[in-house]
Amino acid sequence: MGTAGLDQEIGYNPILSATVKNEQGVRDVGTLSEYSLQGSVKDEFIDDVKNRLRGLCDNVECEPFIDHEITYSLQSSSGNAVTMRVSRSLAQSKMPWQLKYVGALEAGNKSCLMRNQVTVGCSENVTSFLTELGFRADTEFLSKGYLYRKGRIKIVLSKLCKMKEPGQHQEQNLLPLTKSHMVEISVTTIAGTEDPGPELRHFAEMLKPQIKLTKTDHREIQSHRPNF
Incomplete structure (x- = not known):
């Protein structure tokens, strides 16, 4: 547009x-394009998945993370929405906040989920800035887990939690959204230069049968999700 x-x-x-x-x-x-596949694994099998990833991924320590994330949207008159994601690291408090513009899902028969995205560092005032622009906070949650790498492929294993009180991210204020961990593998490239889909699919095959990673249709999920 x-x-x-x-x-x-x-x-x-x-x-x-x-x-x-x-x-x-x-x-x-x-433009940067993000290609990804997603899935989930039940909490009781998470140690098995970690061991599998240690064997498959690069010979470096995985990176633990605890991120506080808020999703904002600005509804247009046509019904489309501009979506922004604001996140900050709770494990590394000196790191800048991150503002991420997420484009619409690309249509077509691609083997992976693909969307354009732009991420920039910003100050903690970004939440007030977006509110003044007319954006509305849709969801707020805490994501904690581990980041693994296999070459240029990023593998994120995360547990999503709702906060009982907005902005209060102490352990006693967290409620797990599900009894599972989310698994996402992704590659970010310059738009139009290549299709890393086969590379992601090959890695996804190596995670079977413990995890089945698929091209997830977020629009269908969002149309049926409860507000939180």
């Missing part, structure tokens, strides 16, 4: 308009 089209849908906003123009400039020189 061009800047003019976005202005017509959500109303002219000079800051957001400049952001979109800047993103279009990035797209001209090479």
Whole structure:
């Protein structure tokens, strides 16, 4: 969508308009595209999966993480939404907050989920900034787990938790959303340069039968999800 089209849908906003123009400039020189497959594993089998990943992945220690994430959206008059994700590391408090623009799912018969994305570092004021632009906070959760690597493939094993009170991420304030861990493998490339789908599919095959990774349709999930 061009800047003019976005202005017509959500109303002219000079800051957001400049952001979109800047993103279009990035797209001209090479937008980043994220290809991924996703799945889950029940909590009681998580140790088996960790052992499997240690054997398959690079010979380096996995990276533990605890991230606080909030998803924002800005609804347009046509029904489409601009989605932004704000996250911060609770394990490394000196790290900057991250603001991630997530594009729409790409149509077609690709073997993996694919969408364009732009991520930038920012200050803690980003939540107030998005609110002033008209964005609405949709979901807030805490993600904790481990990051593994196999060459350029990232493997994220995470447990998602809801907070009883917004912004309160102490252990006693956390409620697991499911009795499973989420598993995601992904590769990020410059848009249009290659299709890492076969590479991801090959790695996914090596995780069977413990984990079945698939191309997940988030739109169908979101249409049936409860608010939290």
